[in-house]
Amino acid sequence: MPSARSSAPPTANEALNSRYRRAVQACGHFPTEQAALKHLYLATLALDGRQR
Secondary structure (H helix, E strand, C coil): CCCHHHHCCCCHHHHHHHHHHHHHHHHCCCCCHHHHHHHHHHHHHHHHCCCC
């Protein structure tokens, strides 16, 4: 019997986590925690599609 997860579309949280994982893998290394948080913040803004 297939699981519900395999047939259901991804939720917003899963999509956001996926985007974060790709953003972190693209950079690979962060010198400080603040740098990592800034990178995730910028990835979140890129999801919005609007410039601030």
